Amino acid sequence: MDPLDLGADDYLTKPFSFKELAARVNALLRRPSKMAEPVLTVNEVSLDMTTRAVTLAGQPLALAVNEYALLELLLRNRGKVFSYNELMDRIFKAGEDASKEAVRQRITRLRKKIDRDQNPSCIRTIKGLGYCIDAKPEKVIS
Numbered sequence: 001m002d003p004l005d006l007g008a009d010d011y012l013t014k015p016f017s018f019k020e021l022a023a024r025v026n027a028l029l030r031r032p033s034k035m036a037e038p039v040l041t042v043n044e045v046s047l048d049m050t051t052r053a054v055t056l057a058g059q060p061l062a063l064a065v066n067e068y069a070l071l072e073l074l075l076r077n078r079g080k081v082f083s084y085n086e087l088m089d090r091i092f093k094a095g096e097d098a099s100k101e102a103v104r105q106r107i108t109r110l111r112k113k114i115d116r117d118q119n120p121s122c123i124r125t126i127k128g129l130g131y132c133i134d135a136k137p138e139k140v141i142s
Contacts, residue, residue, distance in 0.1 A: 040075035045114045066091050067110045074133035083130040
């Protein structure tokens with residue numbers, strides 16, 4: 001997969017000239033810097049990017065490494081739909097057992113920890129496409 005599709009701003013392939021590298025670095029430095037939010041929040045869940053602490057309604061919340069990575073990815077890209085393959089590539093380490101079922105399990109565990117019986121979950125399943133996170137989901141009326 002192309003590095004630009006995976007979120008990179010720019011890349012060079014070998015062999016490259018140092019003149020081109022310097023020009024690309026200078027171009028990147030001229031771009032306005034986005035101020036990253038130090039705390040990402042959805043509903044009552046907060047993820048502090050500085051301390052890497054997660055809280056639910058102000059109380060510390062323990063997450064597994066993959067659950068934290070999943071929550072951070074979804075919060076940083078609120079509203080973006082991630083396919084199973086994208087999630088497998090981004091939240092699992094190389095050599096780790098990554099499958100659609102493993103992604104579903106992580107989503108289920110994370111939902112149980114952050115939703116507090118909220119129906120529907122702030123982590124939405126987009127049938128046939130993947131998952132995204134939204135704040136304050138509307139209630140589903142059956």
